[in-house]
Amino acid sequence: MPHPTFPRPDALLFDMDGTLTEPRLDFPQMKIDMGIGPGPILESLAELTDSDRVRAEAVLHRHEEDAAAESALNEGCRELLNFIRQGAWPTALITRNSRRSVETVLARHDLSFPVIVTREDCPHKPHPDPIHLACRQLNVAAVNAWMIGDGRYDIEAGLAAGAKTVWISHGRRPEFTAVPWQTIRNLFELTTLLRKCL
Ligand SMILES: [Mg+2]
Structure with a gap:
């Protein structure tokens, strides 16, 4: 049976805490x-x-700051980011955290994102503004971007912006009513999902 395929997203928008890093x-x-x-x-x-x-x-x-200084990447994060780099996907980090804590996390793990939207920049998730801002900076339409996160605000903001939403459940049941486009358990499954887009 053929695998289902998905239209290739124009950009990948990531939450940070609990999504790329272990929730701390x-x-x-x-x-x-x-x-x-x-x-x-x-x-x-x-x-x-x-x-x-x-x-x-x-x-x-x-x-x-304490959480950022001790942060650890979620399992599958390096593999995912390597795969994304090979596929040359535009990416953004969209978080309710402070810019300072984001910079600490990125420096600690030697990561970089071309676009970073923090709570200092505009109304924060679940407001759709940070997603619109990131998409403008990446020059993509929100409808062709994936908002990927482990929290309800990621899904609510993504839906409000018209993006495709991917909820990382970590095996939990959703404690919110918003319905994500896709639900996956971890970052390995996100890499698998992206392979179906190539
Ligand atoms: Mg989160």
């Missing part, structure tokens, strides 16, 4: 340390008074 941010502990409630961190920060926000942001940066 302890969100519940971060929220306690930051003195915010159980809701999403960046949205909760926006509701604080100026002085509380400055203090909470400092805690957030410390957690992000």
